[in-house]
Amino acid sequence: MTNKDMGFQLTILGSSSATPAHGRHPSSQVLRCNNDYFLIDCGEGTQMQLHRYGIKRTLINHIFISHLHGDHFYGLIGLISSFNLLKRSSPLHIYAAADLEKMIQVQLELTDCKLVFELHFHTILMEHAIIFESKELQIETIPLSHRIACLGFVVREKLGERKINKTQTDRYQIPVTALAAIKKGEDYTNTKGTVIANSLLTTDPNPVKSFAYISDTLFLPEIVPHIQGVDLLYHEATFGNDRIQRAFETFHSTAEQAATIAKNASVKQLIIGHFSAKYSSDDLPILLAEAKAVFENTNLAEEGLLIEI
Amino acid sequence: MTNKDMGFQLTILGSSSATPAHGRHPSSQVLRCNNDYFLIDCGEGTQMQLHRYGIKRTLINHIFISHLHGDHFYGLIGLISSFNLLKRSSPLHIYAAADLEKMIQVQLELTDCKLVFELHFHTILMEHAIIFESKELQIETIPLSHRIACLGFVVREKLGERKINKTQTDRYQIPVTALAAIKKGEDYTNTKGTVIANSLLTTDPNPVKSFAYISDTLFLPEIVPHIQGVDLLYHEATFGNDRIQRAFETFHSTAEQAATIAKNASVKQLIIGHFSAKYSSDDLPILLAEAKAVFENTNLAEEGLLIEI
Numbered sequence: 273m274t275n276k277d278m279g280f281q282l283t284i285l286g287s288s289s290a291t292p293a294h295g296r297h298p299s300s301q302v303l304r305c306n307n308d309y310f311l312i313d314c315g316e317g318t319q320m321q322l323h324r325y326g327i328k329r330t331l332i333n334h335i336f337i338s339h340l341h342g343d344h345f346y347g348l349i350g351l352i353s354s355f356n357l358l359k360r361s362s363p364l365h366i367y368a369a370a371d372l373e374k375m376i377q378v379q380l381e382l383t384d385c386k387l388v389f390e391l392h393f394h395t396i397l398m399e400h401a402i403i404f405e406s407k408e409l410q411i412e413t414i415p416l417s418h419r420i421a422c423l424g425f426v427v428r429e430k431l432g433e434r435k436i437n438k439t440q441t442d443r444y445q446i447p448v449t450a451l452a453a454i455k456k457g458e459d460y461t462n463t464k465g466t467v468i469a470n471s472l473l474t475t476d477p478n479p480v481k482s483f484a485y486i487s488d489t490l491f492l493p494e495i496v497p498h499i500q501g502v503d504l505l506y507h508e509a510t511f512g513n514d515r516i517q518r519a520f521e522t523f524h525s526t527a528e529q530a531a532t533i534a535k536n537a538s539v540k541q542l543i544i545g546h547f548s549a550k551y552s553s554d555d556l557p558i559l560l561a562e563a564k565a566v567f568e569n570t571n572l573a574e575e576g577l578l579i580e581i
Numbered sequence: 582m583t584n585k586d587m588g589f590q591l592t593i594l595g596s597s598s599a600t601p602a603h604g605r606h607p608s609s610q611v612l613r614c615n616n617d618y619f620l621i622d623c624g625e626g627t628q629m630q631l632h633r634y635g636i637k638r639t640l641i642n643h644i645f646i647s648h649l650h651g652d653h654f655y656g657l658i659g660l661i662s663s664f665n666l667l668k669r670s671s672p673l674h675i676y677a678a679a680d681l682e683k684m685i686q687v688q689l690e691l692t693d694c695k696l697v698f699e700l701h702f703h704t705i706l707m708e709h710a711i712i713f714e715s716k717e718l719q720i721e722t723i724p725l726s727h728r729i730a731c732l733g734f735v736v737r738e739k740l741g742e743r744k745i746n747k748t749q750t751d752r753y754q755i756p757v758t759a760l761a762a763i764k765k766g767e768d769y770t771n772t773k774g775t776v777i778a779n780s781l782l783t784t785d786p787n788p789v790k791s792f793a794y795i796s797d798t799l800f801l802p803e804i805v806p807h808i809q810g811v812d813l814l815y816h817e818a819t820f821g822n823d824r825i826q827r828a829f830e831t832f833h834s835t836a837e838q839a840a841t842i843a844k845n846a847s848v849k850q851l852i853i854g855h856f857s858a859k860y861s862s863d864d865l866p867i868l869l870a871e872a873k874a875v876f877e878n879t880n881l882a883e884e885g886l887l888i889e890i
Contacts, residue, residue: 290663290666291628291662291663291666291667292628292629292632292659292663293632295629295632295633297629298659316625316626316628316629316656316659317625317626317629319600319601319625320601320606320625320626323601323602323604324604340691340692340693341692342658342659342662342688342692342694343659343662346655346658346659346662347625349651349655350601350607350625350651350652350655353600353651353652353655354599354600354601357599357600358600371691374687374691375687375688375691378683378684378687379651379684382649382680382683382684383649383650383651384728384729385651419693420693
């Protein structure tokens, strides 16, 4: 397994909705994509949870906040303050609704906190858009249906280069200088004018990996095309079937509804979380069973859980 | 031991300075005074720490914030939000510098959070003043010397009523209707005009209990008269003797300086906390030893520690 392959992992930091309960923390997850660490939501205590699960705070350069309910961002100001105390030097990028910047700035000002690093706020809107792009991956937003503006995020690796089949390139006496173009998918034409098809010289690149984070939302079948076939889907499941009406009233989903989305989108694996304080640890297997009845490959978003994608 | 006697206890919720480190949380303590629970400082994660140590959040009606550095109040907005979600009905009183209200209000507004309970902010100033008074106790502020305005708090029980000596009141045939005045310290005059001295009929009330919380401060001998003889002194000890210059530069105290204050104020017991991230758990016994060399009855403010006063 190469270093690149090792690096697509999700760690659950918080799984509680609204208020911490039964020892569960508010929403937060870290997605490691090779050498990048993306923090998705940042409920109160996220920086302590990062420490607990052995993830260095300073590795995080990008933070995505799904919506401005406190259980999804109250840990942000503490994390920013800690970055400052630790004399962070690299820029920090935050992707969130515009009002978050106002809340952070007023706290920095009134606590007399002058940042020693660059803090960039990127406003994200209630639309389907690509909000982040690097050489290796891109991140898109999906509008959800919650009581306030709320977005899901889909992280997709980009297709890498084709892999050279060395036996074949030796056989066809391909010069080293031609390999870069062949990796990109081009055919090779030798000095005699013979065209050697790329498919003879290469094999397919590594399969791309993908992850979707569906934050607080009413059951929303419209999202299915946007998350079709992802390797891992996190979908909120605040309630069980016993509180389906409550889910509807509060713009949340049930475990069964999360699983229905997973099934219809043919995802490979589902993680459910954001559990209501109504459910103790002993109740969560009931929610899991309700989801599994629809989509077998489901797991609970237990804190500290690390999922290899 | 009566129920009243059982109730003067301090629980340490957080002992880390500036940033959470080595599993330690930012500053917070709960003082139980009989049926009242006073939260003193409220760093990030305080509501989870309350849960961890078995203190019901809803018992807290009064919160005191020593100063507006984030490690002393970033947990407040989450606690307020949770109170709201739990449909708190009793008023909540917060005693802090005026800017805290601005920071809380902007977050409540921009997260569309309409409180279902009364939230009262009481502005406290850089002066020595009584800021809280009930039938049973009073709380005073002490100005400290930190980089920003910072206050200490002294909690003192009021002297209770004198205790009736039943053998003596029977002997002198004191009517039940006279006992209330006697408990207050009055002498009794019988029908024959004979005065029976109160000291013959009563014994002293329970001794009053007292606690002083000395938050972030430079070594400040001026506070000694204000905390003279308290039963328990919490004094910050951010650094050890190895970093005495750093303590001076950052307006903090060393463990030895905290102990010097305890000794000069003839307090009964000292707790030191607010440890710098420079010190791992393995280093804290060194700070403790430095304090004990000056004031023997010292303990570390370990999280979860419950001290009976």
